[in-house]
Amino acid sequence: MQQPTRDCPLCPRLVAYRANNRLENPDWYNGPAPSFGDGAAWLLIVGLAPGRTGANRTGRPFTGDWAGDLLYQTLARFDLSSGTYAAHADDGLVLKGVMIANAVQCAPPANKPEPSEIAQCAPFLQAQIGALPKLRSLICLGKISHDATIRALGAKPSAYKFAHGGVHQIGDTTVYDSYHCSRYNTNTGRLTTDMFEAVFAKALADRG
Template sequence: MVALVTAATGPEPDRDCGLCPRLVAYRAENRARNPDWWNGPAPSFGDDQARLLVLGLAPGRTGANRTGRPFTGDHAGVMLFETLLKTGFARGRYDARPDDGLTLVDCMISNAVRCAPPGNKPETSEEAACRPFLAARLAALPRLEVVVTLGDVSRRNLLRSLGLPASAGTSGHGAEFEAGPYRVLNSYHCSRLNTNTGRLTPEMFEAVFRRARNLLDG
């Protein structure tokens, strides 16, 4: 049996989590410039009984760091939530606001790193500091079966949170493998860079979630 990384607290960090000095300083900078933003660790969003977990990298400065909901308010969220709606993992309408009434169905969204990092690039020490929250999030989802990782940073952190080496799972878009009790599907991240360059198309992204649907309802 795979052992999860020990979690110091629970699945969600405190609003003023101080584990990563660089991220704390960046958070303070954003609070000073935009005091009406969320400016804190973005909590996971979705169904506590979810069988599917979507794992991103980290909140975007003007996305979840602004709105307080993962993938809400930035370019990446448009493709993600539209795809979840198409594949039956969401209900309602995505309007890029945490109060838009959108709900997730049998699905939860979280991030490997919960605070927005400068340049959207967390340091390895920050990934490690946040990993116990990911381990606790996994442990708090009793029905979880499938994890979709968005990008290799998310994939590596998932594996490490399960006590596995980062090399234990295949990288690249469309990769699929077993990790502990879960089936993992890896996708390119739905970032503006990947979608604008055509590296990730809506069809490619949707295919990953269709596969997740087939695995769960097969």
């Protein structure tokens, strides 16, 4: 499966940001965060990009920041994981039928990737999708993730509008939309725990 190298040179702005983070925090992971989960996954969760103090620090998607607290709590609630999430990459957590990836592999400044950076990372997302032979469903966290995923599936985002709770069928694959589980969205009430869990409940119910 095609994935970026630890020193991927494709996006100059992200390379510079990565280098600065390495200088300030040499003990952090500071690289493209690899996907995490079950190689036999039926469900792929697609986030935006590694958070600076989350996956960029720990080396595992959604690990070490608030967004991960809510996401992994939700996976546990629906029996999609085993073990205890302890916010570090070697906590022993195992995902069951689930893989987690990001639309952009490296941490962007202010958590805002540029369109060119999303485009550069598109082949990596496509490769991850293609590497999951049992994949049936995807949950996209936020519009950027949604648009990148729709493109990775060979469709046009304009034909599949993002909306929290939205469900889209593309061939044999079902795409579910959720607002991103970031602290900004949860603190402002745009996304509640119940709203977030409802998306997972729908995906599980549709799976049968």
